Amino acid sequence: MASDATATALPTVPKELERIPLVSNNRSPGWISDRVAGICEGKTPAWWWAAFIPSLILAGVLLCMLAYQISTGVGVWGNHHPTAWAWDIINFVWWIGIGHAGTLISAILFLLRQKWRTGVNRAAEAMTIFAVMCAGIFPAIHVGRVWFDWFLFPIPNSNSIWPQFRSPLMWDVFAVSTYFTVSLLFWYVGLVPDLAVMRDRAKSKIRQFLYGLFSLGWTGSNRHWSNYEKAYLILAGLSTPLVLSVHSIVSLDFAVSQVPGWHTTIFPPYFVAGAIFSGFGMVLTLLVPLRRWCHLEDIITMRHIDVMCKVTLATGSIVGYAYIMELFISWYSGSPFERFAFLNRIKGPYAWGYWCMMGCNVILPQLFWSKKIRENLWIVFIISILVNIGMWFERFVIIVISLHRDFLPSNWAYYLPSPVDILTYLGTFGLFFTLFLLFMRFLPMIAISEVKGVTPHADPHTVEGGAKGGHH
Protein backbone atom coordinates (compact mmCIF):
# COMPACT_ATOMS: atom_id res chain seq x y z
CA MET A 1 0.00 0.00 0.00
CA ALA A 2 2.76 2.38 0.97
CA SER A 3 4.69 1.50 -2.18
CA ASP A 4 1.63 2.28 -4.29
CA ALA A 5 1.40 5.71 -2.73
CA THR A 6 5.09 6.30 -3.42
CA ALA A 7 4.76 5.25 -7.03
CA THR A 8 1.92 7.67 -7.72
CA ALA A 9 3.17 10.61 -5.68
CA LEU A 10 6.78 10.74 -6.88
CA PRO A 11 7.46 11.41 -10.55
CA THR A 12 9.73 8.80 -12.12
CA VAL A 13 12.60 9.97 -14.31
CA PRO A 14 13.38 7.99 -17.48
CA LYS A 15 16.73 6.22 -17.29
CA GLU A 16 18.37 8.25 -20.07
CA LEU A 17 17.45 11.56 -18.41
CA GLU A 18 18.87 10.67 -15.00
CA ARG A 19 21.72 12.89 -13.84
CA ILE A 20 24.96 11.53 -12.47
CA PRO A 21 24.53 11.87 -8.68
CA LEU A 22 26.75 14.38 -6.83
CA VAL A 23 27.72 11.74 -4.27
CA SER A 24 28.37 8.31 -5.79
CA ASN A 25 27.02 5.00 -4.46
CA ASN A 26 24.04 6.69 -2.76
CA ARG A 27 26.05 7.36 0.41
CA SER A 28 24.09 8.31 3.54
CA PRO A 29 24.65 11.48 5.61
CA GLY A 30 26.21 9.37 8.38
CA TRP A 31 28.70 7.88 5.95
CA ILE A 32 29.71 11.37 4.78
CA SER A 33 30.44 12.53 8.36
CA ASP A 34 32.42 9.38 9.10
CA ARG A 35 34.50 9.52 5.93
CA VAL A 36 35.33 13.23 5.98
CA ALA A 37 35.87 13.56 9.72
CA GLY A 38 37.89 10.32 9.58
CA ILE A 39 40.63 12.18 7.70
CA CYS A 40 41.24 14.32 10.80
CA GLU A 41 40.95 11.40 13.23
CA GLY A 42 43.07 8.32 13.81
CA LYS A 43 46.73 7.84 12.99
CA THR A 44 48.51 10.31 10.72
CA PRO A 45 49.15 8.55 7.40
CA ALA A 46 52.75 8.09 6.26
CA TRP A 47 52.21 10.06 3.04
CA TRP A 48 51.18 13.06 5.12
CA TRP A 49 54.52 13.11 6.91
CA ALA A 50 56.33 12.51 3.64
CA ALA A 51 54.68 15.64 2.26
CA PHE A 52 54.75 17.70 5.44
CA ILE A 53 58.45 17.47 6.36
CA PRO A 54 59.81 18.74 3.00
CA SER A 55 57.15 21.47 3.02
CA LEU A 56 58.19 22.58 6.47
CA ILE A 57 61.87 22.64 5.43
CA LEU A 58 60.98 24.76 2.38
CA ALA A 59 58.99 27.10 4.61
CA GLY A 60 62.15 27.40 6.71
CA VAL A 61 64.08 28.34 3.55
CA LEU A 62 61.50 31.08 2.95
CA LEU A 63 62.05 32.40 6.45
CA CYS A 64 65.84 32.48 5.96
CA MET A 65 65.53 34.23 2.59
CA LEU A 66 63.16 36.84 4.02
CA ALA A 67 65.48 37.46 6.96
CA TYR A 68 68.44 37.82 4.59
CA GLN A 69 66.58 40.11 2.21
CA ILE A 70 65.12 42.32 4.94
CA SER A 71 68.42 42.65 6.78
CA THR A 72 70.46 43.28 3.61
CA GLY A 73 68.10 45.09 1.21
CA VAL A 74 66.36 44.42 -2.09
CA GLY A 75 69.78 44.47 -3.82
CA VAL A 76 69.97 40.72 -3.12
CA TRP A 77 67.42 40.21 -5.89
CA GLY A 78 68.15 40.22 -9.61
CA ASN A 79 66.07 43.39 -10.12
CA HIS A 80 67.94 46.21 -11.83
CA HIS A 81 67.34 49.23 -13.98
CA PRO A 82 65.11 49.12 -16.09
CA THR A 83 63.61 45.87 -14.72
CA ALA A 84 62.59 47.30 -11.36
CA TRP A 85 59.69 44.89 -10.98
CA ALA A 86 60.47 41.24 -11.52
CA TRP A 87 59.95 38.01 -9.57
CA ASP A 88 58.50 39.86 -6.58
CA ILE A 89 55.53 41.17 -8.54
CA ILE A 90 55.30 38.09 -10.78
CA ASN A 91 54.94 35.89 -7.71
CA PHE A 92 52.48 38.27 -6.08
CA VAL A 93 50.19 38.27 -9.12
CA TRP A 94 50.63 34.54 -9.64
CA TRP A 95 49.71 33.56 -6.10
CA ILE A 96 46.80 35.94 -5.83
CA GLY A 97 45.48 34.69 -9.17
CA ILE A 98 45.52 31.14 -7.85
CA GLY A 99 43.32 32.24 -5.00
CA HIS A 100 40.61 33.35 -7.38
CA ALA A 101 39.37 29.86 -8.21
CA GLY A 102 38.51 29.28 -4.56
CA THR A 103 36.27 32.32 -4.44
CA LEU A 104 34.80 31.50 -7.84
CA ILE A 105 33.85 28.04 -6.57
CA SER A 106 32.58 29.24 -3.21
CA ALA A 107 30.72 32.38 -4.30
CA ILE A 108 29.95 32.54 -8.01
CA LEU A 109 29.04 28.87 -8.38
CA PHE A 110 26.89 29.19 -5.25
CA LEU A 111 24.92 32.04 -6.80
CA LEU A 112 24.62 30.04 -10.02
CA ARG A 113 23.23 27.09 -8.01
CA GLN A 114 25.98 24.76 -9.22
CA LYS A 115 25.54 22.13 -6.55
CA TRP A 116 28.68 20.22 -7.47
CA ARG A 117 30.67 23.00 -5.80
CA THR A 118 29.92 21.51 -2.36
CA GLY A 119 32.36 18.67 -2.96
CA VAL A 120 35.34 20.93 -3.59
CA ASN A 121 34.59 24.36 -2.10
CA ARG A 122 36.15 23.91 1.35
CA ALA A 123 39.54 22.80 0.02
CA ALA A 124 39.42 25.46 -2.70
CA GLU A 125 38.67 28.21 -0.17
CA ALA A 126 41.53 27.04 2.03
CA MET A 127 43.74 27.18 -1.07
CA THR A 128 42.57 30.77 -1.63
CA ILE A 129 43.48 31.88 1.86
CA PHE A 130 46.91 30.27 1.84
CA ALA A 131 47.63 31.54 -1.68
CA VAL A 132 46.71 35.10 -0.66
CA MET A 133 49.03 34.76 2.36
CA CYS A 134 51.89 33.75 0.04
CA ALA A 135 50.97 36.60 -2.32
CA GLY A 136 50.88 39.17 0.47
CA ILE A 137 54.51 38.50 1.40
CA PHE A 138 55.85 39.89 -1.90
CA PRO A 139 54.41 43.43 -1.97
CA ALA A 140 55.20 43.71 1.73
CA ILE A 141 58.90 42.94 1.21
CA HIS A 142 59.45 44.52 -2.20
CA VAL A 143 59.14 48.00 -0.67
CA GLY A 144 62.60 47.32 0.75
CA ARG A 145 62.12 48.85 4.17
CA VAL A 146 59.35 46.61 5.49
CA TRP A 147 59.18 48.49 8.77
CA PHE A 148 57.48 51.30 6.81
CA ASP A 149 54.73 49.06 5.42
CA TRP A 150 52.23 50.72 7.70
CA PHE A 151 52.59 53.88 5.57
CA LEU A 152 50.23 52.09 3.16
CA PHE A 153 47.33 52.34 5.57
CA PRO A 154 45.58 55.59 6.45
CA ILE A 155 46.90 55.72 10.02
CA PRO A 156 47.46 59.12 11.70
CA ASN A 157 51.18 59.61 12.19
CA SER A 158 53.62 62.15 13.57
CA ASN A 159 54.53 63.40 10.06
CA SER A 160 50.89 64.47 9.53
CA ILE A 161 50.84 62.97 6.05
CA TRP A 162 48.36 60.62 4.43
CA PRO A 163 48.53 58.04 1.62
CA GLN A 164 47.77 59.19 -1.91
CA PHE A 165 44.52 57.56 -3.00
CA ARG A 166 44.76 58.34 -6.71
CA SER A 167 47.36 55.60 -7.11
CA PRO A 168 46.20 52.10 -8.11
CA LEU A 169 48.79 50.76 -5.68
CA MET A 170 46.67 52.20 -2.85
CA TRP A 171 43.56 50.64 -4.38
CA ASP A 172 45.45 47.36 -4.38
CA VAL A 173 46.11 47.64 -0.65
CA PHE A 174 42.37 47.92 -0.02
CA ALA A 175 41.45 45.25 -2.55
CA VAL A 176 43.90 42.63 -1.33
CA SER A 177 43.33 43.20 2.38
CA THR A 178 39.54 43.11 1.91
CA TYR A 179 39.90 40.00 -0.22
CA PHE A 180 41.91 38.21 2.43
CA THR A 181 39.58 39.24 5.28
CA VAL A 182 36.34 38.37 3.48
CA SER A 183 37.72 35.06 2.15
CA LEU A 184 38.83 34.10 5.64
CA LEU A 185 35.44 34.99 7.16
CA PHE A 186 33.52 33.22 4.40
CA TRP A 187 35.62 30.12 4.94
CA TYR A 188 35.16 30.27 8.70
CA VAL A 189 31.39 30.78 8.49
CA GLY A 190 31.22 27.71 6.25
CA LEU A 191 33.33 25.78 8.76
CA VAL A 192 31.16 26.49 11.84
CA PRO A 193 28.58 23.68 11.35
CA ASP A 194 31.37 21.25 10.44
CA LEU A 195 33.39 22.21 13.50
CA ALA A 196 30.26 21.25 15.47
CA VAL A 197 30.37 17.84 13.73
CA MET A 198 34.00 17.49 14.83
CA ARG A 199 33.13 18.60 18.37
CA ASP A 200 30.36 16.03 18.68
CA ARG A 201 32.66 13.23 17.50
CA ALA A 202 35.73 14.28 19.50
CA LYS A 203 37.08 11.75 21.98
CA SER A 204 39.83 13.74 23.70
CA LYS A 205 39.26 16.71 26.00
CA ILE A 206 41.52 19.03 23.99
CA ARG A 207 39.72 18.32 20.74
CA GLN A 208 36.33 18.75 22.41
CA PHE A 209 37.41 22.07 23.86
CA LEU A 210 39.01 23.50 20.72
CA TYR A 211 36.40 22.32 18.22
CA GLY A 212 33.73 23.35 20.74
CA LEU A 213 35.22 26.81 21.12
CA PHE A 214 35.51 27.49 17.40
CA SER A 215 32.08 26.02 16.56
CA LEU A 216 30.66 28.88 18.70
CA GLY A 217 28.04 26.60 20.30
CA TRP A 218 26.42 25.60 17.01
CA THR A 219 23.46 23.25 17.60
CA GLY A 220 21.99 22.84 14.10
CA SER A 221 18.87 24.75 15.16
CA ASN A 222 16.65 25.53 12.19
CA ARG A 223 16.12 29.07 13.48
CA HIS A 224 19.94 29.40 13.27
CA TRP A 225 20.15 27.73 9.86
CA SER A 226 17.62 30.26 8.56
CA ASN A 227 19.83 33.25 9.48
CA TYR A 228 22.97 31.33 8.60
CA GLU A 229 21.82 30.52 5.08
CA LYS A 230 20.85 34.14 4.49
CA ALA A 231 24.25 35.34 5.74
CA TYR A 232 25.98 32.77 3.53
CA LEU A 233 24.00 33.92 0.50
CA ILE A 234 24.88 37.56 1.20
CA LEU A 235 28.56 36.67 1.64
CA ALA A 236 28.47 34.87 -1.70
CA GLY A 237 26.79 37.91 -3.23
CA LEU A 238 29.48 40.20 -1.79
CA SER A 239 32.40 37.93 -2.67
CA THR A 240 31.40 37.78 -6.33
CA PRO A 241 31.96 41.48 -7.11
CA LEU A 242 34.92 41.34 -4.73
CA VAL A 243 36.80 38.62 -6.58
CA LEU A 244 36.14 40.30 -9.92
CA SER A 245 37.40 43.61 -8.53
CA VAL A 246 40.57 42.26 -6.91
CA HIS A 247 42.30 41.06 -10.04
CA SER A 248 40.88 44.00 -12.00
CA ILE A 249 42.58 46.34 -9.54
CA VAL A 250 45.77 44.24 -9.65
CA SER A 251 45.70 44.68 -13.44
CA LEU A 252 45.25 48.44 -13.01
CA ASP A 253 48.65 48.52 -11.26
CA PHE A 254 49.91 47.92 -14.79
CA ALA A 255 47.20 49.33 -17.05
CA VAL A 256 47.15 52.81 -15.44
CA SER A 257 50.86 53.24 -16.22
CA GLN A 258 52.15 54.20 -19.67
CA VAL A 259 54.51 51.29 -20.31
CA PRO A 260 53.89 49.75 -23.76
CA GLY A 261 52.42 46.29 -23.22
CA TRP A 262 50.78 47.38 -19.96
CA HIS A 263 48.70 50.35 -21.02
CA THR A 264 45.67 48.44 -22.36
CA THR A 265 41.98 48.44 -21.50
CA ILE A 266 41.64 44.68 -21.96
CA PHE A 267 43.67 44.04 -18.80
CA PRO A 268 40.94 43.77 -16.10
CA PRO A 269 38.78 41.03 -17.73
CA TYR A 270 41.86 39.31 -19.13
CA PHE A 271 43.52 39.19 -15.70
CA VAL A 272 40.35 37.86 -14.04
CA ALA A 273 39.97 35.07 -16.63
CA GLY A 274 43.65 34.18 -16.26
CA ALA A 275 43.34 34.14 -12.49
CA ILE A 276 40.42 31.73 -12.55
CA PHE A 277 42.23 29.62 -15.13
CA SER A 278 45.34 29.26 -12.98
CA GLY A 279 43.27 28.75 -9.83
CA PHE A 280 41.40 25.83 -11.34
CA GLY A 281 44.77 24.44 -12.39
CA MET A 282 45.86 24.53 -8.74
CA VAL A 283 42.56 23.06 -7.47
CA LEU A 284 43.05 20.12 -9.85
CA THR A 285 46.71 19.74 -8.85
CA LEU A 286 45.66 19.48 -5.20
CA LEU A 287 42.48 17.43 -5.46
CA VAL A 288 43.41 14.82 -8.06
CA PRO A 289 45.92 13.15 -5.71
CA LEU A 290 44.06 14.01 -2.47
CA ARG A 291 40.77 12.39 -3.49
CA ARG A 292 42.71 9.16 -3.93
CA TRP A 293 44.94 9.40 -0.85
CA CYS A 294 42.00 10.36 1.41
CA HIS A 295 39.57 7.91 -0.26
CA LEU A 296 37.14 10.64 -1.28
CA GLU A 297 36.29 9.25 -4.73
CA ASP A 298 32.58 9.13 -3.85
CA ILE A 299 32.48 12.82 -2.88
CA ILE A 300 34.95 14.34 -5.35
CA THR A 301 33.67 12.24 -8.23
CA MET A 302 34.87 11.99 -11.83
CA ARG A 303 32.00 14.37 -12.65
CA HIS A 304 33.67 17.01 -10.45
CA ILE A 305 37.00 16.53 -12.24
CA ASP A 306 35.18 16.68 -15.57
CA VAL A 307 33.45 20.01 -14.90
CA MET A 308 36.63 21.55 -13.49
CA CYS A 309 38.48 20.54 -16.65
CA LYS A 310 35.72 22.23 -18.66
CA VAL A 311 36.05 25.45 -16.63
CA THR A 312 39.82 25.32 -17.25
CA LEU A 313 39.18 24.89 -20.97
CA ALA A 314 36.70 27.80 -21.06
CA THR A 315 38.88 30.24 -19.11
CA GLY A 316 41.99 29.09 -21.01
CA SER A 317 40.22 29.93 -24.25
CA ILE A 318 39.30 33.39 -22.94
CA VAL A 319 42.95 33.92 -22.06
CA GLY A 320 43.97 32.78 -25.54
CA TYR A 321 41.51 35.22 -27.07
CA ALA A 322 42.97 38.02 -24.93
CA TYR A 323 46.52 37.22 -26.10
CA ILE A 324 45.47 37.36 -29.73
CA MET A 325 43.44 40.53 -29.20
CA GLU A 326 46.47 42.18 -27.54
CA LEU A 327 48.55 41.36 -30.61
CA PHE A 328 45.89 42.70 -32.94
CA ILE A 329 45.50 45.95 -31.01
CA SER A 330 49.25 46.54 -30.86
CA TRP A 331 49.36 46.29 -34.66
CA TYR A 332 46.12 48.25 -35.17
CA SER A 333 47.12 51.02 -32.76
CA GLY A 334 49.86 52.15 -35.12
CA SER A 335 52.00 53.05 -32.11
CA PRO A 336 55.61 52.05 -32.84
CA PHE A 337 56.31 51.50 -29.13
CA GLU A 338 53.32 49.13 -28.77
CA ARG A 339 54.32 47.24 -31.92
CA PHE A 340 57.86 46.92 -30.73
CA ALA A 341 56.79 45.70 -27.28
CA PHE A 342 54.83 42.82 -28.81
CA LEU A 343 57.38 41.94 -31.50
CA ASN A 344 59.97 41.89 -28.72
CA ARG A 345 57.81 39.38 -26.84
CA ILE A 346 57.44 37.14 -29.89
CA LYS A 347 61.03 37.17 -31.16
CA GLY A 348 63.08 39.09 -28.61
CA PRO A 349 65.61 37.63 -26.16
CA TYR A 350 62.79 36.22 -24.01
CA ALA A 351 60.84 34.61 -26.86
CA TRP A 352 61.21 31.25 -25.08
CA GLY A 353 59.11 32.64 -22.22
CA TYR A 354 56.45 33.94 -24.58
CA TRP A 355 56.12 30.62 -26.42
CA CYS A 356 56.14 28.69 -23.17
CA MET A 357 53.17 30.83 -22.08
CA MET A 358 51.37 30.33 -25.41
CA GLY A 359 51.91 26.57 -25.35
CA CYS A 360 50.83 26.02 -21.75
CA ASN A 361 47.90 28.46 -21.63
CA VAL A 362 46.42 28.46 -25.11
CA ILE A 363 47.28 25.21 -26.86
CA LEU A 364 47.50 22.65 -24.04
CA PRO A 365 44.08 23.23 -22.38
CA GLN A 366 42.46 22.61 -25.77
CA LEU A 367 43.15 18.92 -25.11
CA PHE A 368 40.28 19.10 -22.61
CA TRP A 369 37.81 19.06 -25.50
CA SER A 370 38.36 15.31 -25.46
CA LYS A 371 36.31 13.35 -22.92
CA LYS A 372 38.99 10.63 -22.89
CA ILE A 373 41.59 13.13 -21.70
CA ARG A 374 39.27 14.61 -19.04
CA GLU A 375 38.82 11.08 -17.70
CA ASN A 376 42.54 10.29 -17.56
CA LEU A 377 43.64 11.55 -14.15
CA TRP A 378 47.36 11.40 -14.94
CA ILE A 379 46.96 13.65 -17.98
CA VAL A 380 44.62 15.98 -16.06
CA PHE A 381 47.19 16.23 -13.27
CA ILE A 382 50.08 16.97 -15.64
CA ILE A 383 48.08 19.57 -17.61
CA SER A 384 47.00 21.24 -14.35
CA ILE A 385 50.65 21.72 -13.38
CA LEU A 386 51.60 22.97 -16.84
CA VAL A 387 48.70 25.47 -16.68
CA ASN A 388 50.25 26.97 -13.56
CA ILE A 389 53.69 27.06 -15.14
CA GLY A 390 52.13 28.79 -18.16
CA MET A 391 50.38 31.32 -15.97
CA TRP A 392 53.62 32.08 -14.16
CA PHE A 393 55.21 32.76 -17.55
CA GLU A 394 52.29 35.01 -18.48
CA ARG A 395 53.18 37.32 -15.61
CA PHE A 396 56.87 37.00 -16.51
CA VAL A 397 56.06 38.04 -20.07
CA ILE A 398 53.95 40.99 -18.97
CA ILE A 399 56.35 42.28 -16.34
CA VAL A 400 59.91 41.42 -17.36
CA ILE A 401 59.62 41.51 -21.15
CA SER A 402 57.75 44.84 -21.09
CA LEU A 403 60.30 46.43 -18.78
CA HIS A 404 63.67 45.09 -19.93
CA ARG A 405 63.60 47.06 -23.19
CA ASP A 406 61.96 50.40 -22.44
CA PHE A 407 61.90 53.63 -24.46
CA LEU A 408 65.69 54.26 -24.63
CA PRO A 409 67.84 51.51 -26.17
CA SER A 410 70.80 52.63 -24.03
CA ASN A 411 68.72 51.55 -21.04
CA TRP A 412 68.11 48.02 -22.26
CA ALA A 413 69.32 45.07 -20.23
CA TYR A 414 68.80 41.34 -19.86
CA TYR A 415 67.22 40.39 -16.56
CA LEU A 416 68.26 37.27 -14.65
CA PRO A 417 66.92 36.25 -11.23
CA SER A 418 69.32 35.81 -8.31
CA PRO A 419 69.38 32.62 -6.18
CA VAL A 420 67.54 34.60 -3.46
CA ASP A 421 64.69 35.28 -5.90
CA ILE A 422 64.41 31.60 -6.76
CA LEU A 423 64.66 30.32 -3.19
CA THR A 424 62.11 32.87 -1.91
CA TYR A 425 59.66 31.72 -4.56
CA LEU A 426 60.25 28.03 -3.80
CA GLY A 427 59.93 28.86 -0.12
CA THR A 428 56.40 30.16 -0.62
CA PHE A 429 55.47 26.69 -1.88
CA GLY A 430 56.75 25.37 1.44
CA LEU A 431 54.55 27.80 3.33
CA PHE A 432 51.55 27.02 1.12
CA PHE A 433 51.81 23.24 1.42
CA THR A 434 52.62 23.37 5.15
CA LEU A 435 49.44 25.34 5.77
CA PHE A 436 47.37 23.21 3.42
CA LEU A 437 48.55 19.94 4.97
CA LEU A 438 47.84 21.24 8.48
CA PHE A 439 44.40 22.33 7.30
CA MET A 440 43.49 18.95 5.83
CA ARG A 441 44.75 17.10 8.90
CA PHE A 442 42.90 19.18 11.50
CA LEU A 443 39.85 20.64 9.75
CA PRO A 444 37.24 18.89 7.60
CA MET A 445 38.49 19.40 4.02
CA ILE A 446 35.03 18.71 2.59
CA ALA A 447 32.02 20.84 3.57
CA ILE A 448 30.27 18.02 5.47
CA SER A 449 26.89 19.64 6.07
CA GLU A 450 26.74 21.08 2.55
CA VAL A 451 27.51 17.74 0.91
CA LYS A 452 24.87 16.07 3.08
CA GLY A 453 22.43 18.72 1.91
CA VAL A 454 22.81 17.83 -1.79
CA THR A 455 22.19 14.08 -1.35
CA PRO A 456 18.71 12.64 -1.95
CA HIS A 457 18.68 11.72 1.77
CA ALA A 458 18.39 15.41 2.58
CA ASP A 459 15.42 16.11 0.37
CA PRO A 460 12.11 15.52 2.17
CA HIS A 461 10.48 14.92 -1.21
CA THR A 462 12.44 11.79 -2.14
CA VAL A 463 12.10 8.22 -0.89
CA GLU A 464 15.55 8.44 0.75
CA GLY A 465 14.45 11.59 2.55
CA GLY A 466 11.43 9.80 4.01
CA ALA A 467 8.72 10.99 1.61
CA LYS A 468 5.63 8.80 1.72
CA GLY A 469 3.56 10.59 -0.87
CA GLY A 470 0.51 12.49 0.32
CA HIS A 471 0.15 16.24 0.15
CA HIS A 472 3.75 17.00 -0.80
Next chain:
Amino acid sequence: MNAKIHGIMAEYTTPADAMHAAEKVRDAGFRKWDVFTPFPVHGMDKAMGLKNSKVGWFSFIGGCTGYTTGMLMIWFLNAIDYKIMIGGKPMFSPFSAFPPSYELTILLGAFGAIGGMLFLNRLPRLHHPLLKNKRFALATHDRFFVVIETADPKFNEVETRKLLEAAGSKRIELVEE
Protein backbone atom coordinates in the same frame (compact mmCIF):
# COMPACT_ATOMS: atom_id res chain seq x y z
CA MET B 1 12.54 15.23 39.67
CA ASN B 2 15.73 16.67 41.09
CA ALA B 3 17.07 18.43 37.99
CA LYS B 4 15.19 21.18 36.20
CA ILE B 5 13.82 20.16 32.80
CA HIS B 6 14.76 22.24 29.73
CA GLY B 7 12.30 20.59 27.37
CA ILE B 8 11.14 17.49 25.57
CA MET B 9 13.19 16.13 22.68
CA ALA B 10 11.84 13.87 19.93
CA GLU B 11 14.14 12.11 17.49
CA TYR B 12 13.31 11.50 13.82
CA THR B 13 15.28 9.56 11.23
CA THR B 14 14.34 11.39 8.03
CA PRO B 15 13.96 15.05 7.09
CA ALA B 16 10.39 14.35 5.88
CA ASP B 17 9.33 13.03 9.30
CA ALA B 18 10.92 16.01 11.06
CA MET B 19 9.19 18.38 8.67
CA HIS B 20 5.77 16.82 9.22
CA ALA B 21 6.35 16.95 12.98
CA ALA B 22 7.32 20.63 12.67
CA GLU B 23 4.10 21.36 10.77
CA LYS B 24 2.08 19.73 13.56
CA VAL B 25 3.92 21.61 16.31
CA ARG B 26 3.48 24.89 14.40
CA ASP B 27 -0.25 24.27 13.93
CA ALA B 28 -0.62 23.43 17.63
CA GLY B 29 0.52 26.99 18.35
CA PHE B 30 3.81 26.43 20.22
CA ARG B 31 6.27 29.32 20.42
CA LYS B 32 9.40 28.19 22.26
CA TRP B 33 10.46 25.24 20.16
CA ASP B 34 12.95 24.37 17.46
CA VAL B 35 14.02 21.74 14.94
CA PHE B 36 17.66 20.59 14.90
CA THR B 37 19.08 19.18 11.67
CA PRO B 38 22.58 18.19 10.44
CA PHE B 39 22.07 20.36 7.33
CA PRO B 40 19.53 23.02 6.34
CA VAL B 41 16.36 21.24 5.19
CA HIS B 42 14.65 22.88 2.26
CA GLY B 43 11.12 23.92 3.22
CA MET B 44 11.68 23.70 6.96
CA ASP B 45 11.33 27.47 7.48
CA LYS B 46 7.82 27.28 6.04
CA ALA B 47 7.02 24.16 8.06
CA MET B 48 8.07 26.02 11.22
CA GLY B 49 6.32 29.24 10.22
CA LEU B 50 9.55 31.30 10.26
CA LYS B 51 9.67 34.68 8.54
CA ASN B 52 12.42 35.76 6.13
CA SER B 53 15.72 36.29 8.00
CA LYS B 54 16.66 39.87 8.87
CA VAL B 55 20.40 39.40 8.23
CA GLY B 56 20.11 41.39 4.99
CA TRP B 57 19.44 44.62 6.87
CA PHE B 58 22.61 44.32 8.91
CA SER B 59 24.61 43.76 5.76
CA PHE B 60 22.93 46.68 3.99
CA ILE B 61 23.74 49.05 6.83
CA GLY B 62 27.31 47.75 6.91
CA GLY B 63 27.71 48.26 3.16
CA CYS B 64 26.32 51.83 3.25
CA THR B 65 28.63 52.67 6.13
CA GLY B 66 31.60 51.27 4.22
CA TYR B 67 30.95 53.26 1.06
CA THR B 68 30.31 56.53 2.91
CA THR B 69 33.38 56.03 5.10
CA GLY B 70 35.56 55.40 2.04
CA MET B 71 34.39 58.46 0.13
CA LEU B 72 34.50 60.83 3.13
CA MET B 73 37.86 59.52 4.30
CA ILE B 74 39.55 59.97 0.92
CA TRP B 75 38.00 63.41 0.42
CA PHE B 76 39.14 64.54 3.87
CA LEU B 77 42.64 63.04 3.65
CA ASN B 78 43.60 64.04 0.10
CA ALA B 79 41.58 67.24 -0.45
CA ILE B 80 41.37 68.84 3.02
CA ASP B 81 43.89 67.64 5.58
CA TYR B 82 46.89 66.89 3.37
CA LYS B 83 46.47 68.22 -0.17
CA ILE B 84 48.54 66.38 -2.76
CA MET B 85 48.62 67.80 -6.27
CA ILE B 86 49.09 64.99 -8.83
CA GLY B 87 49.39 65.88 -12.51
CA GLY B 88 46.97 68.80 -12.25
CA LYS B 89 44.08 66.48 -11.44
CA PRO B 90 41.28 67.56 -9.10
CA MET B 91 41.98 67.27 -5.38
CA PHE B 92 39.03 64.97 -5.00
CA SER B 93 37.34 62.91 -7.68
CA PRO B 94 34.68 60.27 -6.96
CA PHE B 95 36.19 58.12 -9.71
CA SER B 96 39.62 57.61 -8.23
CA ALA B 97 38.04 57.33 -4.78
CA PHE B 98 35.66 54.66 -5.99
CA PRO B 99 37.84 51.51 -5.88
CA PRO B 100 38.82 51.79 -2.19
CA SER B 101 35.24 52.81 -1.26
CA TYR B 102 33.92 49.82 -3.19
CA GLU B 103 36.21 47.49 -1.29
CA LEU B 104 35.15 49.04 2.02
CA THR B 105 31.48 48.55 1.04
CA ILE B 106 32.13 44.85 0.62
CA LEU B 107 34.25 44.60 3.76
CA LEU B 108 31.74 46.25 6.07
CA GLY B 109 28.83 44.53 4.27
CA ALA B 110 30.45 41.18 5.08
CA PHE B 111 31.04 42.25 8.70
CA GLY B 112 27.37 43.22 8.86
CA ALA B 113 26.21 39.87 7.46
CA ILE B 114 28.32 37.82 9.85
CA GLY B 115 27.79 40.07 12.88
CA GLY B 116 24.05 40.19 12.16
CA MET B 117 23.85 36.42 11.82
CA LEU B 118 25.69 35.88 15.11
CA PHE B 119 23.59 38.53 16.87
CA LEU B 120 20.26 37.14 15.63
CA ASN B 121 21.34 33.60 16.58
CA ARG B 122 22.67 34.74 19.97
CA LEU B 123 25.99 33.08 19.21
CA PRO B 124 28.58 32.32 20.42
CA ARG B 125 26.86 30.47 23.23
CA LEU B 126 29.09 27.71 24.48
CA HIS B 127 26.75 26.37 27.19
CA HIS B 128 23.45 24.96 26.04
CA PRO B 129 21.34 22.28 27.80
CA LEU B 130 21.05 20.32 24.55
CA LEU B 131 24.82 20.17 24.07
CA LYS B 132 25.09 18.23 27.35
CA ASN B 133 22.68 15.56 26.09
CA LYS B 134 24.49 12.44 24.75
CA ARG B 135 21.86 11.54 22.16
CA PHE B 136 21.74 15.11 20.84
CA ALA B 137 25.27 14.73 19.42
CA LEU B 138 23.59 12.91 16.52
CA ALA B 139 21.99 16.21 15.46
CA THR B 140 25.24 17.00 13.65
CA HIS B 141 25.49 13.44 12.26
CA ASP B 142 22.33 12.06 10.64
CA ARG B 143 19.35 12.52 13.01
CA PHE B 144 16.67 15.20 13.24
CA PHE B 145 15.34 16.48 16.56
CA VAL B 146 12.27 18.49 17.50
CA VAL B 147 12.62 20.16 20.91
CA ILE B 148 9.77 21.91 22.73
CA GLU B 149 10.86 23.91 25.77
CA THR B 150 9.12 23.72 29.14
CA ALA B 151 9.09 27.52 29.06
CA ASP B 152 6.42 27.42 26.36
CA PRO B 153 3.01 28.36 27.85
CA LYS B 154 1.36 25.48 25.95
CA PHE B 155 3.82 22.90 27.30
CA ASN B 156 2.25 19.91 28.99
CA GLU B 157 4.46 16.87 29.43
CA VAL B 158 1.81 14.25 28.58
CA GLU B 159 0.06 16.10 25.77
CA THR B 160 3.26 17.33 24.13
CA ARG B 161 4.74 13.83 24.21
CA LYS B 162 1.61 12.48 22.54
CA LEU B 163 1.81 15.10 19.80
CA LEU B 164 5.45 14.27 19.01
CA GLU B 165 4.73 10.52 19.06
CA ALA B 166 1.80 10.94 16.73
CA ALA B 167 4.16 12.71 14.32
CA GLY B 168 6.19 9.51 14.06
CA SER B 169 8.99 9.77 16.64
CA LYS B 170 10.22 6.44 18.00
CA ARG B 171 12.41 8.00 20.67
CA ILE B 172 11.36 10.81 22.99
CA GLU B 173 13.18 11.97 26.10
CA LEU B 174 13.28 14.87 28.55
CA VAL B 175 16.34 17.14 28.45
CA GLU B 176 17.74 18.46 31.73
CA GLU B 177 18.59 22.12 32.17
